[in-house]
Amino acid sequence: MKIETILTAVIVLSTVWGGLIYFIRKALFYEKKKSVNG
C-alpha cells in the first residue's frame, strides 16, 4: 500500500472517528459530573 494512502487514511479516520470518540468521552464526563453534583 502506498504511503500517501496510509497517510490519508490515518488523517481522515483519526480526525473523524477520533473526534467522535473525543466528543463522546467529553459528553460522558460532563454527564457523570452532573449526576454526581445532582
Added chain:
Amino acid sequence: MKQQEFFSSRWALIISVLGIAVGTGNIWRFSRVVAQNGGGSFLIPWVIFLLLWSVPLIIAEFAIGKYARLGPIGAFGKIAGKNFSWMGAFIVMVATGIMFYYSVVTGWCLRYFFSAASGNLMSVDNHLDYWNNFASGNLPLLFHFISVSIVAYIVYRGITNGIEKFSKILVPTLLIILFGLFVRAITLPGASEGIKYFFTPDINIILDYKVWLNALTQNAWDTGAGWGLIMTYAIYMRHKEDISLNASLIAFGNNSISLIAGITIFSTVFALSSVDAMQQISQSGPANTGLTFIYLPKLFGQLSESIFINSIFASAFFLALFFAALTSLISMVELATRTLIDFNVGRRKAIILVSVICFLLGLPSANNMNVLINQDWVWGVGLLVSGAFIAFAILRFGVDRFRTEVINGIGSDVKIGIWYNAIIKYLIPVQVIVLVSWWMISSVSWDPEWWNPFHTENAGTALFQWGLVIIIFIIFNNYMYKKTVENNK
C-alpha cells in the same frame, strides 16, 4: 406560548438529531461523490469543510432554536429582527419542498426492502428494467402514502412519546445494521482494492477546485446543517442543555457514519464487480438512483451461491436505508408541523394538514421522475441559501453577543472561542457566495437556455421558484412576524 415538551436527556436529543443528519445522502450520495471526485483526494477537503461549515452551522441552529423556542419563521423574527421573518419562511419552504419528494424516496427504500426480504429482488435478471417498471407504475404512490402515514403517526405522538421514542429504536438499529454490513464488506475477498481506492489521494485532483466545491456541497447535504431541522428539534432542548459539545458530537457522528457507509460500498463494489467498479459506483442514474437501486441489488445477488443469504444482506441494506430516510423525514414533517403550531394551530390539526399536503404535493414526484429531479435540484441548492440566511441572522443579532450569551450561556459544558466569530462573519458567507456562483455558472454551461424556468435542471428554474416564494414571503412578512413572535410572547 409556554414550552410543553422537552427531550428527556442529552442522549435522547443526540440520537434524535443524529436521525436528522444521517439520511440517504450519507449512504448513496457520499459514495457516488467520493467516486466521482477521485477517492482519497475528496476526503481531505471533506474533513476540512466538516470543521468550516457543518460544525459552526449546527452550533448556530442549536443556539437559535434553544434561544427563540420557535420554528424558523418566529426564530428569524426574534434573532434577525421583524423585517426578516421571510428568511425563516424560506428555510421552511426549502425543507418542506424537500419533504414532498423525500417521502417518495423513503417509499422506494421501503418497497426495495420488502422486495429483498421476500427474495424477489435476488431473482431479478435485469435490475434496470425492474427499477423502470417499478418507477413508472403505481407502486411509488402507494409507498409514498405508507411513508407519510408512518411519519404522521410518529410526529402526532409528540416529542417524547413519538420522535424520541422511535429515534431511540430506529437510529441504533440503523447503526447496528450498517456496522454488520461494514464487517461483511471489508472481509470480502478483493475488498482491500476498494479501501485502497477510497483512501488514495491524487495530487492533481486535490488541486481541482471542483473537488473542493463538491466536498462543501456534500457536507451541506449530509450533516443537515442549514436545513432548519436541527433548529426545530432544538426548541425542545432542556434549558440546562449544552450546545457546542452536542453539535460537534452530531457533526462528527454523522461524518463517521458516512465513512462506514463509504468503505462498505467501495469494498462491496470492488470485491464483487466483474466490470469497471469505478464506473458502477459513480453511475448517477435517474435521480441519482443508479448505484442504490440498480447496481447494488445486482451485486448483492453475487455475494454467495445462496439466494437466502444474499436476500438477508440486501434486505438489511434497504432496511438501513429506509430507517435513515424515515428519521430524516420525521424531522421535515416536524418542522412543517411546528411552523403551523407557531401560527396557533393545534398539533393534531397541524399534523393532519401537513400529512395531507405532503401526500398531495409529493404525488407529482412519485408519478414523474422529472418533477422529482427538478425539486431535488431547486431545493437542494436552496439549502446553501438557507445556510447563508442563518449566518446573516447571527450577524444581525451580533456575532459576539450570540456566542457569549446564547451559545456559551446557561447549560454550556464547553465554551467556544472567538474563532467562531470569524467563521460566521467571513468564512460561511464566502463559502456560500463561491458555491452558489459556481452552481449558477455551471448551470449556464449545461443549458444554453439557462434562463428558462421550465427546464428540469438549470439556473432559471431555481431562480424562478426561489424568487416566487421569496416575493410571497416578503409580502406576508409582517403578518408572519405578528402571528409567530408577537402572539407567542
